[in-house]
């Protein structure tokens with residue numbers, strides 16, 4: 240429950256993460272309305288998909304109504320079936336875990352690393368020690384269930400250290416579905432994945448264009464793949480699996496998951512400003528970092544050195560014994576100054592509906608959940624807003 244308090248200053252409200260709509264959004268959306276191309280086909284849907292391919296180097300991209308539906312369809316395309324297991328991080332927005340359940344498959348929860356990402360070392364340890372390979376597929380020794388896929392989530396825009404996972408997953412036929420919903424434009428700068436963008440490395444990758452993401456279409460998503468058949472099938476399944484447009488023949492269960500032309504028009508306009516958004520986010524990150532790391536008991540989470548992040552979110556780590564307040568007290572204190580902040584997601588392996596699922600050596604997720612508070616990070620955040628937030632953190 241959120242404590243109520245009296246707002247102390249009458250200054251402006253500083254939200255956690257809100258969109259910026261100041262480019263060609265109006266022009267492109269107006270064109271959709273003027274031409275009456277408002278639904279799930281039209282030039283902007285194609286253009287948005289093309290532009291995402293251009294940016295990321297993906298061969299194919301299929302636009303969807305949101306990131307969750309992109310994950311749902313990706314799991315189907317990866318061959319995940321009822322009763323299979325899918326490895327997921329416990330630290331993530333709950334959407335990818337729910338998508339596993341949409342297929343009546345079982346999530347198996349993994350711990351996080353120091354970037355809040357799925358802990359690759361522990362995950363590999365799990366695969367090596369807790370599974371066996373039978374007829375080329377991978378089975379959980381304890382449950383006997385097939386492990387069909389893994390969903391690494393690039394949390395807060397930070398790339399997961401995917402390189403060590405690729406071979407072991409290929410060997411054991413564990414499909415990799417990247418949840419890159421928070422990491423549009425993040426790319427690797429070192430190792431074998433150098434210059435590759437998040438979302439283009441696994442068998443499938445998913446983006447989200449929800450209102451709080453780095454670019455937004457109001458609601459929207461995208462499925463990435465380099466395999467022609469897979470992209471075609473993604474389009475088929477997201478448009479009600481129409482086998483014959485005229486006589487309404489459907490040979491499979493389909494979904495109404497396509498993005499509309501109006502939303503895609505907004506996406507094209509937003510993409511034009513992505514680089515500018517990342518530049519602002521990066522600048523604000525380093526300003527926060529410099530000032531916060533000087534405050535006793537506070538630290539701003541690092542970003543991985545093996546990738547160029549999109550700096551989507553800023554995670555404040557609080558040592559309450561030194562700082563004097565814990566994350567909830569600080570969240571309340573900041574709210575008195577109209578500064579919005581939010582804790583890390585509640586660990587998913589502890590959520591009511593997933594409490595009985597298997598989880599593997601989860602330690603850091605609990606530690607970081609205790610001490611993390613996310614700070615305002617919108618692209619409209621000015622330097623003086625950053626300074627204002629830091630001043631309140633200092634006095635807190």
Ligand SMILES: *Cc1c(COP(=O)(O)O)cnc(C)c1O
Pocket residue numbers: 305306307308331332334335392418420421447448449458459460
């Ligand atoms: C936003 C988000 C999603 C879901 O995207 P929607 O477009 O909101 O459905 C999935 N996974 C993560 C990690 C997210 O942050």
